[in-house]
Amino acid sequence: MTDTKITSKEAIMIVVTIFVSHTIVTLPQNLLSNTKSATLINLLYVGIIAIFIAYLIFRLLKNFASLDIIDISHYLGGSVLKNIVGIIFIAYFILTSSNLLREFCEGLRVAFFPMTNILFVLVPFIIVLFITNSLSFGSNVKTISLIFPIVLISVVFLFFGNFDNFSFGRMFPILGKGFSDTFITGISNIFAFSGISCLYFIPPYLKEPHKMKRICLSSVLIGLLYFLFCTATILLLFSFFVDVDEVLPLYSAASYIEFGVFFQRVETFFMLIWILEIGCYLIVTNRFSISIFQKMTNLKIQKPLAMIFPLLILGFSLLPKNYSVIRFLETNIYAYFIIGIVFVLGIAILLLANLKKRKEGKLGNETLAKNM
Amino acid sequence: MKHLLKICSFVIIFVILTVSFSSSYIRTNLDNIAVVVAIGIDKGENNKLKVSFQFTNPSSVSESGSSETAPTILKSVDASSISSAVNLMNSHMGKELTLAHCKLIVFSEEVAKEGISDEIYTLMNDSQSRPSCNVVISKCTAEYYIDNSKPFLEPLISKYYELFVTSNQFTGYTANASLGKFFDNMICQSCDPYAILGGINLQLPNSSPDVSSNKESSDISNSSSLSGSTASENVGLAVFREGTFVGELNAIETLAFMCIDNDIKGFLISVPSPHVENADVDVYITPARKTKIDVSFVNGSPYIKLDCKFSGQIYSMTNNSNYLDNDVLSRISDSCNRYLEYVFTEYLYKTSKEYKSDINAIGKTSLKLFPTISQYEDYGWREHYKDSFFDVSVDVNVKSSTLLSNS
Numbered sequence: 001m002t003d004t005k006i007t008s009k010e011a012i013m014i015v016v017t018i019f020v021s022h023t024i025v026t027l028p029q030n031l032l033s034n035t036k037s038a039t040l041i042n043l044l045y046v047g048i049i050a051i052f053i054a055y056l057i058f059r060l061l062k063n064f065a066s067l068d069i070i071d072i073s074h075y076l077g078g079s080v081l082k083n084i085v086g087i088i089f090i091a092y093f094i095l096t097s098s099n100l101l102r103e104f105c106e107g108l109r110v111a112f113f114p115m116t117n118i119l120f121v122l123v124p125f126i127i128v129l130f131i132t133n134s135l136s137f138g139s140n141v142k143t144i145s146l147i148f149p150i151v152l153i154s155v156v157f158l159f160f161g162n163f164d165n166f167s168f169g170r171m172f173p174i175l176g177k178g179f180s181d182t183f184i185t186g187i188s189n190i191f192a193f194s195g196i197s198c199l200y201f202i203p204p205y206l207k208e209p210h211k212m213k214r215i216c217l218s219s220v221l222i223g224l225l226y227f228l229f230c231t232a233t234i235l236l237l238f239s240f241f242v243d244v245d246e247v248l249p250l251y252s253a254a255s256y257i258e259f260g261v262f263f264q265r266v267e268t269f270f271m272l273i274w275i276l277e278i279g280c281y282l283i284v285t286n287r288f289s290i291s292i293f294q295k296m297t298n299l300k301i302q303k304p305l306a307m308i309f310p311l312l313i314l315g316f317s318l319l320p321k322n323y324s325v326i327r328f329l330e331t332n333i334y335a336y337f338i339i340g341i342v343f344v345l346g347i348a349i350l351l352l353a354n355l356k357k358r359k360e361g362k363l364g365n366e367t368l369a370k371n372m
Numbered sequence: 373m374k375h376l377l378k379i380c381s382f383v384i385i386f387v388i389l390t391v392s393f394s395s396s397y398i399r400t401n402l403d404n405i406a407v408v409v410a411i412g413i414d415k416g417e418n419n420k421l422k423v424s425f426q427f428t429n430p431s432s433v434s435e436s437g438s439s440e441t442a443p444t445i446l447k448s449v450d451a452s453s454i455s456s457a458v459n460l461m462n463s464h465m466g467k468e469l470t471l472a473h474c475k476l477i478v479f480s481e482e483v484a485k486e487g488i489s490d491e492i493y494t495l496m497n498d499s500q501s502r503p504s505c506n507v508v509i510s511k512c513t514a515e516y517y518i519d520n521s522k523p524f525l526e527p528l529i530s531k532y533y534e535l536f537v538t539s540n541q542f543t544g545y546t547a548n549a550s551l552g553k554f555f556d557n558m559i560c561q562s563c564d565p566y567a568i569l570g571g572i573n574l575q576l577p578n579s580s581p582d583v584s585s586n587k588e589s590s591d592i593s594n595s596s597s598l599s600g601s602t603a604s605e606n607v608g609l610a611v612f613r614e615g616t617f618v619g620e621l622n623a624i625e626t627l628a629f630m631c632i633d634n635d636i637k638g639f640l641i642s643v644p645s646p647h648v649e650n651a652d653v654d655v656y657i658t659p660a661r662k663t664k665i666d667v668s669f670v671n672g673s674p675y676i677k678l679d680c681k682f683s684g685q686i687y688s689m690t691n692n693s694n695y696l697d698n699d700v701l702s703r704i705s706d707s708c709n710r711y712l713e714y715v716f717t718e719y720l721y722k723t724s725k726e727y728k729s730d731i732n733a734i735g736k737t738s739l740k741l742f743p744t745i746s747q748y749e750d751y752g753w754r755e756h757y758k759d760s761f762f763d764v765s766v767d768v769n770v771k772s773s774t775l776l777s778n779s
């Protein structure tokens with residue numbers, strides 16, 4: 001997979017794809033339930049922190065040229081740490097993507113396929129993964145590059161299409177649930193920037209590794225703008241989005257767009273775009289999972305894994321008994337899981353590896369000085 | 373062999389998916405659905421609710437052509453909830469009811485007075501119902517209202533339901549009250565919901581307007597001065613407090629609501645003529661800018677200042693009128709100011725003191741005065757709104773008449 005090299009623009013699209021796909025389901029609603037009317041301010045605050053984290057990741061990765069976090073773990077703690085970190089990141093990608101897929105398919109079923117078993121709504125996405133896994137990573141990235149701009153435009157359209165219904169008074173009370181809920185415990189909303197996890201795996205694929213700084217900062221900045229558009233649409237549109245849980249809040253927001261008598265029911269068009277976006281998200285997480293597993297097991301070819309990971313995603317997505325379990329996992333488990341893995345474990349490994357490198361560098365210099 | 377295996381697996385997957393998705397397709401197939409264009413909810417005789425469904429036959433619409441009015445069917449059933457009524461009607465019709473094209477939801481006054489929040493929640497929970505469909509509170513039974521809603525100038529009943537509220541933009545005598553807006557205002561802590569007030573003009577001797585004024589602007593559904601064949605009327609607003617109907621507004625009060633809500637493009641008012649005694653001048657008013665609302669607190673009570681600015685154009689013309697005279701225009705402007713200030717103030721005190729309902733969502737303006745949600749909840753806007761004081765300032769600049777300047 002690492003034989004395929006991607007441009008910096010494609011890398012940015014891959015990272016933002018992870019941000020975007022979570023907003024299609026209940027991410028904006030989770031953010032709003034945490035910080036209520038102060039969500040926009042909180043997002044700006046958390047976004048600035050995320051930009052700093054992205055910059056920190058760039059600085060820490062800089063010393064390891066084209067290595068990803070699995071290679072760095074190997075350097076830091078040998079095969080044992082490599083396998084532990086690998087398993088944790090595979091679990092992270094598989095569990096979050098399976099939960100997201102199930103959540104999206106539940107919404108799809110409610111809106112369009114009320115009589116169809118959830119298994120059959122999930123299966124087409126898994127078939128897409130079978131097919132894309134048999135293709136090269138380059139062709140997968142090209143597909144993402146095609147779909148990604150449409151998704152971004154759709155959200156801007158969603159925002160301006162609903163502009164007449166907006167009530168800017170909904171941004172108040174300015175501090176929402178309070179200062180500490182917005183700026184102290186509100187930091188937990190950083191889980192929205194889970195797409196940062198891709199930054200750990202992108203370096204080996206880059207055509208121009210020197211553009212890593214641009215990739216890190218641009219992707220988080222675009223993601224932040226995207227979040228602001230999505231959350232503002234939901235916060236400013238109707239108060240019930242804040243007080244009542246919706247299965248697919250952006251889908252509900254799209255149903256309010258009407259341009260006269262003839263241009264109505266645009267939500268179906270949005271749903272089509274979002275189906276493609278979820279497909280792109282699954283391709284990325286699935287590809288990274290395969291890549292990690294390949295590195296852990298030193299496999300030369302990927303083909304035997306092409307079916308295993310999609311089937312794992314299908315299996316885990318079928319595990320939740322009902323929608324309330326999915327929402328519980330999303331809000332109470334995965335949010336902290338993301339923070340722990342992406343923002344604590346990832347950065348800790350990079351920091352320790354950098355310390356080890358510096359120590360080795362010093363030792364090398366001392367030995368060199370002694371020899372001289 | 374490998375190629376054959378691929379083809380076989382493709383065929384198998386295709387067949388499995390086709391079979392699994394066919395049940396959802398069959399359910400939404402045009403042959404298997406009954407298209408509901410309006411729902412009426414009355415108090416039931418044998419059960420909690422009497423739900424009426426108005427259907428349209430899609431095939432008869434295409435067969436009848438555009439010049440003829442498409443036939444509709446009205447069926448009613450007694451049930452404990454809307455969902456049960458839909459279920460009963462499904463079995464009665466032998467088809468599955470779809471609310472995806474429902475344009476109108478009518479509640480009878482009797483049901484609305486007992487509260488309709490459960491029904492609104494149920495309708496919003498339905499994946500088929502559109503948030504844009506209009507909510508009407510009927511002064512007669514909902515079934516009677518729907519049965520007598522005849523589109524005289526429209527061949528399609530669904531189009532009529534969709535378009536009848538558009539007159540609010542140039543009359544201000546009714547408002548666009550959609551299901552989505554109603555639900556939003558019902559949940560919102562700083563506003564209250566409203567619906568269109570509907571009725572049937574029975575043209576009975578005792579159905580003449582029961583209002584103190586003889587102006588058309590005092591019309592209200594069910595008792596307007598319209599004559600002609602029996603038809604539904606949608607004049608005025610039904611005011612709710614949370615989910616319960618608490619009172620009604622006549623045409624001019626609705627106009628005041630629309631002006632404060634910044635949801636009107638223009639309207640006509642009749643003000644006393646400054647130069648002819650016992651005569652009125654008709655002025656067409658257009659908003660010059662959005663109404664400014666400022667909320668502050670005096671001794672814990674909301675003090676609400678409204679600043680409205682309009683432009684006017686004189687529509688009525690009489691002998692010896694001189695609308696080139698600046699003094700005449702400024703006197704008509706003053707007359708308009710006084711009239712609108714009076715109407716707006718009366719309307720605001722009526723909704724706040726009598727109905728205790730903030731349908732203009734003035735509470736949203738007060739949100740910025742509270743730093744946190746808990747402080748806002750502790751204050752309790754809904755409880756304090758009835759203690760509000762209003763200071764209304766209207767500035768109408770009557771610019772000219774239309775084609776004739778003097779006579």
